[in-house]
Amino acid sequence: MILPKIKVLLSHGKQNIPDLNKVELSEEFRGRPELTITDSTEELEAAAALCPTKAITTSPFTLDLGRCMFCGECALRAPQNIRFTTDYRLATTRREALVITPETRQVEFHAEDVDDKKSKLFRSSLKLRQVSAGGDASTEMELNATGNVNFDFGRYGVEFTASPRHADGVVITGPISANMAEPLQICYDAIAEPKLIIVCGTDACSGGLFANSKAVNREFLTRHKVDLWMPGAPTHPMTFIDGVMNYLGRKKR
Amino acid sequence: MIYHITDNLSKAIPLADIPLVEYAALYHDLEQRLQDERYHVAHYFARLEEGQLRFYLILLDDKQHNILLSSHALDYYDEVTLPSLTALHPALHPFEREIAELFSVKFGSMPWLKPLRFSADRLNRNSTIDNYPFYHIEGESLHQVNVGPIHAGIIEPGAFRFICNGESVLHLEIALGYQHRGLEREFSNDSNRLRQTLLAENIAGDSAVSHASAFALAIEKLTDFTPSEALIIERHIAQELERMAMHIADTGALCMDVGYQLGQVACEALRTMTINTTQAWCGNRFGKGLIRPMGTNKPLNSAKIDMIRQNVAEIARRYEEVRQDIKTSPTLLARFEQCGNVGRAEMLRIGGVGMAARASNAPRDIRLSHPYGLFGKELQHESVIKRQGDVMARLMVRCREVLQSAEYIQQLLNLYSTATATQQPDYEAKLTPEALSLSLTEGWRGEICHVAITDKQGNIATYKVKDPSLHNWLALALAVRSEGISDFPICNKSFNLSYCGHDL
Known part of the structure; x- marks a missing residue:
């Protein structure tokens, strides 16, 4: 029957994302974290201890995205040190490039x-x-x-x-x-x-x-x-x- | 009394309170009891305890809303043969197969004693997944079709062996275990509670919320924690969103498999909308990070409540149009109706659960029979039941459940009050030592059962997971009998069972 189909088409309209290069994700999305060194490492130590895959090292301060489950719990324990951004550009050619440091502002694509x-x-x-x-x-x-x-x-x-x-x-x-x-x-x-x-x-x-x-x-x-x-x-x-x-x-x- | 009686809302049971009975007594009781469809076994597993092998049985009484617990034991070196319960009630086959695989327990006259998942902990190392003993029929007019373990689409692996008579399927056997990750053992390997929560979320990614909720409930029963009403409501909303997302996805997948593109793309777009609603709430499209034991990191606020309310209403409106379209398209009905039938008696016999059982007029629904949270209280749940047991019936159960879940979400949001103080998750809470905690939830596929047993120090010593797929894979194998092999994809999609949930 044709009428219900027209209804479905009209309700949906165009669904494709016009430009895939301009996509921004919802502010809740947990993408690339940014790390900051603070004088006190107490909170960071607690976050690293809780990390379910031991992705965080404290000295030097690094976070291995290849092990990170993106649960975001570390950012709640150590908000001064770790903040998740909505940056989804995480893919890279080298395993080592997934280990980010306080200097990292983007995951390097080599x-x-x-x-x-x-x-x-x-x-x-x-x-x-x-x-x-x-x-x-x-x-x-x-x-x-x-x-x-x-x-x-x-x-x-x-x-x-x-x-x-x-x-x-x-x-x-x-x-x-x-x-x-x-x-x-x-x-x-x-x-x-x-x-x-x-x-x-x-x-x-x-x-x-x-x-x-x-x-x-x-x-x-x-x-x-x-x-x-x-x-x-x-x-x-x-x-x-x-x-x-x-x-x-x-x-x- | 051979059972300890409890229910889905009670706290954990001290191990000492679980009766230890003779196997013969339990066997004869189950032989009788399981003939009545009000009873079915939610879990039956064995674990090593101080030199003996102790078997725990969890029996559900759907009518009285009770859970019956019992156990029996074998000396670890006992070479006795236990008469098989599967021989009487085929529904028990995955449980006995698992016990036999892990501990080499012998079950006398067990009709289908095959490896279940080729667990890394299996005793017989010569039994490997590439020599799975497929059932074999000789005959000049018969041929075999092997599919898998890697399938055509982007989907998990499993090996399907069809025995066909011309175009029609005489027999299908499904060999699983390819997805086995050693998941249950990981729960007891590390006492990091957050890690355990993430493990629960990863049991089956499409049921992350349902499994994480079952884990959270099992943990909370081992503490004196009482969840706030706000927390209960959030978990319900998350689970109903998950149900909507997956039922919509499968509606689209069924349309795709019969070449109906409009239905497919409309459902793809609606699923995107649903999981993006979950993402806007908690940051993950599958609800990972949302369910935590004893609290939440992602409480709802008024902006999120409005967002969920609007999105869910719009999804329900558009989905209803898709449903009307499917129901009035004769070409779709010709494919979906009278295809992949599983009758009511057969479904009950093999222990089918969840939406697949309900599509065969077998009223298995934990929300009704063993309510948790607000079910049976503020949420008066009514199961969606269909009689035919074919692909169309399973599709229609999905359709009605999407609209029902949308309705529940609106009701739940009306009950939700942002004024309630937020509870933070607690990953340090001490658990009751030497106790058994079990939780049942109704995921979108069906009955999910988690069991945690703690040791003297209050650490999780054994964690058992049951995904509804464990029962329903056999229903798929039966559904395709005497169907054309070309109808296998739609039969498969109408169940959409979990491989990793089965293989663990």
Whole structure:
């Protein structure tokens, strides 16, 4: 019946975000934290002790976004020292760049690390195969959302594909459960060269809450070089979009 | 008396108060009792206690709104075979399979003694996930289709093995465990309460609020804490927002799988609106960071109340239009109706819970049978029940529940008073030692059950989690029998079960 469909269309109107470069997130969103050194370290010590993934070191004062679950509890314990901003531009090419210091004003994206061949080849069309290896479905849903009617990342030619044979890279979520270690390797091997590895979510970057679990097997990441690290619990669709756009050289941080 | 009787609002039970009975007595009692549909088992697990293996059973009485607790024990080195309860009541299969996998307990005449999730703590290291013993049928006209563990979309892994007769599915077996992260053990490995809360939020990311609420309730029952009405209301609102978001997402997913783009994109946009409402409240689209034991960091204020009120009203209005559209589209009805049937008797037999059970006229709903928070008080909940048990029925239950949740949120916001003093979360509170605390909540999929057992020092010694998916995966396997294999995606989406919630 046509009338209910017209109603649905009229109610929704245009839903796409016109310019993905201008997106600002709600003020409650917890993105890149900013660190400040104070004379007293009492509060900071308390915050570091509470941190569920031990992401904070006090001397020197650093915070590892690759381990941060973005719960924001440290900022409540040590408001003088840690403040979460709404900056979602967290993706980078180096694991070390996720460790931020009081000097950090943005997560550095090291464009010099990007393989020219890959960024040229994939610039206008990048097809990715997603593998969840112990992910809790939240990062997976956010990756799905990058292709939805609002974000519509497909407009830049970046899409997820079913077969690794059609893919230019793999996006890994989850701490990499031991039971998924082999399927992940098989999937990666099935992708033709040259290929990308993107690790998405704090669980994938460091193991997160499961870093010390014996049910996790992260050998894959020691065997292969990661091209893009994307923290978040879960990674916001804009973090993913911004990271990939930077990698493809279509955006500068 | 072989049971200790409690309910979903009572405090933790001292371990000494839980009767230790002979297995035979419990077996015969359950044999009779479980024939009555008012009873079902919420959890049944074993743990090591001073050289013996103690089995705890949690039985729910939906009619009297009671929880019945009992236990039996084996000497750790006893080589006895326990007669299997699964042989009588198939609903118990995941529990007995877990116990057998972890402790090599033998269950006599157990019809489906297969590994459950290939836990890192399993005793038999030769049993690995790549040699899962799939059921096998020989026949010239039959062929097998293997799907997974990695699926086509952006979704968690699990291995599906279909045995097909031409286009139609004769049998589906689902092998899970790929998502196993050793989650339950992590709760007792570290006593950092914040860390434990985050673990609860990560049991299943799409049910972060429901699982975190179950954790918070289980912890609060081990203390003398009484939540304020404002805190209770906030948890309800967060859970109903989560229910709305996921039911809308699945409505969209069902539309996508039958190639109906308008329904798909409308629901995508509505889900975005719903989870962005949660994000504007607490900073996370999945409600992570919102639910904390004994308090909250994100109390509502009048601006947020207005924002939630307006968004929820608008989402409900637009979603109702989508629902009307689906109901009046013959091409959609042709796909959804009479597809993926699970009958009422079958659903009860396999222990189905939650919205999938309600779509098969099996009234399993914790909000009604074992109310928590304001349910049964200010919130008079009425379950949405459908009779047909097909994909359409599950979709219609979702549709009605979205509108019902929107209604509840408005009611809850009317009850909410910003004047109440805010309670801060407490991660240091001492827990009652040597006690068992259990909490039940109704997540959007169904019954969530958390059990915490504390040791002499008041630390969590054992933490058990049950996601409704543990029961409902079998319902999916039964739903696709004799359907065309091409209808599998819509059958699957109509349940949308959790892999990580099952694998833990």
